[in-house]
Amino acid sequence: MPDDPAVNQNNKPIEANQPTLNTSSKKPAPLRKLVPFIKRIGTAGFLLIGFTLLVIVAVYKGWRQPPANTTKPKTELIVVQLNDIYRLDSVRAGKRGGLARVVTFLRRLKDQNPEVPVIVLHAGDFLSPSLESDLFRGRQMVDAMNFINRVAPLYVVPGNHEFDYKDDPKLAESRYLTDAIRTSNFPWIVSNIERNNPAVLPALRDRVNQHLVQTFGNIKLGVFGLTIHGVQSGGDRSYAPISGDYERIALQEIEYLEGAGADLIVGLTHLNIGDDHELAKLKQQHPRFRWIAGGHEHSLDREPDSSETALITKGDSNARTVWKISVIRNGENIDVHEESVPIDESIPPDATFTQDIEDFYRMKVRNVRSYMDTVIATTPNRCYNGTEEAVRDNESDWGDFLADTMRQAYKGIPVDVAVLNGGSIRIDDTICDRITFENLERTFAYPTRVVLVKLKGKDLREHILEDSVASKRGDGRFLQISGVSFRREPSANGTTLMKDLQIQSAKRQSAFDDDKTYVVAVNEYIFNCGDNYNFRGYVTDYIPAGPDLRSLTYTALSSQVKNKNPILGRIIDLPAYIKPTATPTPKWQVLSGTDRRCPKSP
Numbered sequence: 001m002p003d004d005p006a007v008n009q010n011n012k013p014i015e016a017n018q019p020t021l022n023t024s025s026k027k028p029a030p031l032r033k034l035v036p037f038i039k040r041i042g043t044a045g046f047l048l049i050g051f052t053l054l055v056i057v058a059v060y061k062g063w064r065q066p067p068a069n070t071t072k073p074k075t076e077l078i079v080v081q082l083n084d085i086y087r088l089d090s091v092r093a094g095k096r097g098g099l100a101r102v103v104t105f106l107r108r109l110k111d112q113n114p115e116v117p118v119i120v121l122h123a124g125d126f127l128s129p130s131l132e133s134d135l136f137r138g139r140q141m142v143d144a145m146n147f148i149n150r151v152a153p154l155y156v157v158p159g160n161h162e163f164d165y166k167d168d169p170k171l172a173e174s175r176y177l178t179d180a181i182r183t184s185n186f187p188w189i190v191s192n193i194e195r196n197n198p199a200v201l202p203a204l205r206d207r208v209n210q211h212l213v214q215t216f217g218n219i220k221l222g223v224f225g226l227t228i229h230g231v232q233s234g235g236d237r238s239y240a241p242i243s244g245d246y247e248r249i250a251l252q253e254i255e256y257l258e259g260a261g262a263d264l265i266v267g268l269t270h271l272n273i274g275d276d277h278e279l280a281k282l283k284q285q286h287p288r289f290r291w292i293a294g295g296h297e298h299s300l301d302r303e304p305d306s307s308e309t310a311l312i313t314k315g316d317s318n319a320r321t322v323w324k325i326s327v328i329r330n331g332e333n334i335d336v337h338e339e340s341v342p343i344d345e346s347i348p349p350d351a352t353f354t355q356d357i358e359d360f361y362r363m364k365v366r367n368v369r370s371y372m373d374t375v376i377a378t379t380p381n382r383c384y385n386g387t388e389e390a391v392r393d394n395e396s397d398w399g400d401f402l403a404d405t406m407r408q409a410y411k412g413i414p415v416d417v418a419v420l421n422g423g424s425i426r427i428d429d430t431i432c433d434r435i436t437f438e439n440l441e442r443t444f445a446y447p448t449r450v451v452l453v454k455l456k457g458k459d460l461r462e463h464i465l466e467d468s469v470a471s472k473r474g475d476g477r478f479l480q481i482s483g484v485s486f487r488r489e490p491s492a493n494g495t496t497l498m499k500d501l502q503i504q505s506a507k508r509q510s511a512f513d514d515d516k517t518y519v520v521a522v523n524e525y526i527f528n529c530g531d532n533y534n535f536r537g538y539v540t541d542y543i544p545a546g547p548d549l550r551s552l553t554y555t556a557l558s559s560q561v562k563n564k565n566p567i568l569g570r571i572i573d574l575p576a577y578i579k580p581t582a583t584p585t586p587k588w589q590v591l592s593g594t595d596r597r598c599p600k601s602p
Contacts, residue, residue, distance in 0.1 A: 083123035083295030100349030123295030124159025124270030129445030222262030224253035299474030399480030412585035423476020477531035529598035
């Protein structure tokens, strides 16, 4: 049957010489060759062939391209971060913290994640200072951390308080830091100890790791450690030369750990938060550097990670709040998820830790100091607040009491103002209803002798009080005060300003006078340039360190209403520091040019 003639839009045949709607005068040669083939197989056949070709192309492309990632994200490692722990037991009247609760938390994590490794990173400060460290020189904390290490592998960086011990071969305490390192069953990591310095302690040179590279499950973890150098206390210990070139050393360590194939790189640091901020920027060029587990500030902090900065976390002191970090593999990517965890009454203490460590050392303390539970004074229906949030950030009524007491150092010398750095108040607890010798000795972990100085009002205001007001959150240099009052106001640039400074006395309040010379009581630590206060640069006349504030506080407390309840025990040996001494009124001395310089650490 002949083909139908072509027709136009009016259903009339198109003549051979009449142009069609196609703008081309001729079909391309390949298409002209296909026309007879298409006519033979029909339209349906042609479409079937086209569909088959499309399937073949799709299969080919699927074979050439890697398959889409359908693997579910998987937690490969859980890390619990601790920092700045000075007590074995709990604080806040037993409601917060406590290493026995930390042990329970670790056991729960392991039970809930049986196939996931769980480890602990400790960001420094544990050997000292505390009531126990005064007696056992940190051995109590090494025993506690060895116990934790048996539950979950533990890694530490030393903090500044690990170097409280002089470790001078000429002194009896020369063995304390060395013994702590040698008896630790967990690794110490610090990258900025100058190991080539001939004066470095052999235990620091030979037994402390520069970095860690270890595989946990399917994650190869790299850790470097940085500890703060000793500018805050006049210089490093001679046996522990520490480099303050943190960024250079961190970069060197990160590059080493990258070369070692680490999937995740962590900085374990005991530094000021400002230094951590600078280190976090190294992530821009080194994306495997994901996290800084930090300490030193004593208060919970978090700086989230970004494309340009690593995550920074710091926990509350004494394990009141810790960080749980989940390391998750998502295909080729590794994610780090952080979660703050309050360690509170919802977590029961581990019974074995309580018995073997906490109760054991509580008994040892009382064997040495049987007077610990003796009541000095009663404070019915009130609590003094000695918590770290109070003494390091705000006015504390316990800090007020201590600062007021400093002004009574010498009966014959009126004192206008007293200042005490919050970091000298170590109890981190509330003191309710009664005050015992344990409360007193936990408050003062160090000798806290009182120095009297004469300061021009302008220097006291600008270089001491305003410097305190500018302290960052959780900083031990924040001052508890007596004899003055002021307001703190936020400024437009984010800093805090001191306003309406007044002199207070028992009878009246008066304007502060920049031109007047005031007598100021100050604790010896900050007089000697501790916490970067420079009293010596502005003082001329002074009375050197005299009575210890612990003794003064006992005297002030014991003169209050006596305890009416019977004391357990009939014979109690009280400490020597309560013995009253007849201190003659001292004479003012002139601070010479040489003495105006900050003393160096021994």
